[in-house]
Amino acid sequence: MSISARERIFVALDTPDVAMAIALASRLRGLVGGFKVGLEICTAVGAPQVVRALADVGGSVFLDLKLHDIPNTVAGAVRAVCALGPAVRMLTLHCTGGSAMLRAAVVAAQAMPQRPLLLGVTVLTSLDAAALSGELQVVPSVTEYVVHLARMAQACGLDGVVASPHEVGAIRAACPDMRIITPGIRPRWAAEGDQRRVMTPADALRAGADYLVIGRPITNPPPIIGDPVAAIDRLLAEIEQASTMQ
Ligand SMILES: O=C(O)c1cc(=O)[nH]c(=O)n1[C@@H]1O[C@H](COP(=O)(O)O)[C@@H](O)[C@H]1O
Numbered sequence: 001m002s003i004s005a006r007e008r009i010f011v012a013l014d015t016p017d018v019a020m021a022i023a024l025a026s027r028l029r030g031l032v033g034g035f036k037v038g039l040e041i042c043t044a045v046g047a048p049q050v051v052r053a054l055a056d057v058g059g060s061v062f063l064d065l066k067l068h069d070i071p072n073t074v075a076g077a078v079r080a081v082c083a084l085g086p087a088v089r090m091l092t093l094h095c096t097g098g099s100a101m102l103r104a105a106v107v108a109a110q111a112m113p114q115r116p117l118l119l120g121v122t123v124l125t126s127l128d129a130a131a132l133s134g135e136l137q138v139v140p141s142v143t144e145y146v147v148h149l150a151r152m153a154q155a156c157g158l159d160g161v162v163a164s165p166h167e168v169g170a171i172r173a174a175c176p177d178m179r180i181i182t183p184g185i186r187p188r189w190a191a192e193g194d195q196r197r198v199m200t201p202a203d204a205l206r207a208g209a210d211y212l213v214i215g216r217p218i219t220n221p222p223p224i225i226g227d228p229v230a231a232i233d234r235l236l237a238e239i240e241q242a243s244t245m246q
Contacts, residue, residue: 012215034060125184
């Protein structure tokens with residue numbers, strides 16, 4: 001069964017205010033596939049509280065904790081996330097934690113009665129080629145490094161990866177069965193902000209992304225677009241228009 005564009009969108013609720021996040025999720029539920037909560041809100045109020053509140057609203061939860069630590073510590077955190085129950089559909093870990101860390105996460109998750117999809121974050125969409133090679137001293141190109149990390153994630157038993165839409169084609173060719181989740185989504189009318197490797201929603205879907213993570217263009221759209229519901233309508237209309245022009 002093919003998934004609609006609407007269901008492929010996860011809205012990033014980046015706020016420390018859980019009441020505001022839940023109010024927005026209640027308003028947008030049914031209009032999108034689910035909600036991504038991460039470091040900001042989980043640090044402010046705690047992941048269990050956020051997950052429970054979103055589950056009460058009925059939203060599908062993408063828990064973006066970007067785990068990155070020694071294998072024993074990550075395994076413990078993964079068990080704690082699994083214990084939060086089926087509301088958590090996806091969980092992120094940094095691929096750069098290494099294969100021992102990724103394998104420990106998979107083993108820990110598989111030993112639990114239920115588990116979310118485990119997704120490896122490859123190269124953050126806020127990093128460009130200059131930052132990767134200059135600051136981080138990574139020698140391969142962004143795409144080569146992302147594909148290398150995706151292959152490693154696949155070999156360790158992860159279910160998918162997070163990468164920019166620019167790398168989707170190369171990941172798909174190297175790891176056909178991995179789910180690919182793409183942040184760095186920017187409609188033409190939205191500010192790039194701190195994102196660097198960006199693409200429009202229509203182009204990201206055309207590139208083959210399974211899910212799009214979209215934050216500020218929906219949660220804080222420019223005045224010409226209106227409110228979050230209007231932003232979603234506009235995004236979906238643009239996706240529809242692009243697909244009829246193919
Ligand atoms: O793991 C992520 O979700 C993530 C990985 C990445 O490489 N880039 C990235 O932007 N994200 C997250 O995706 C969301 C993007 O938000 P906006 O830039 O507001 O659309 C944020 O919540 C980021 O934490």
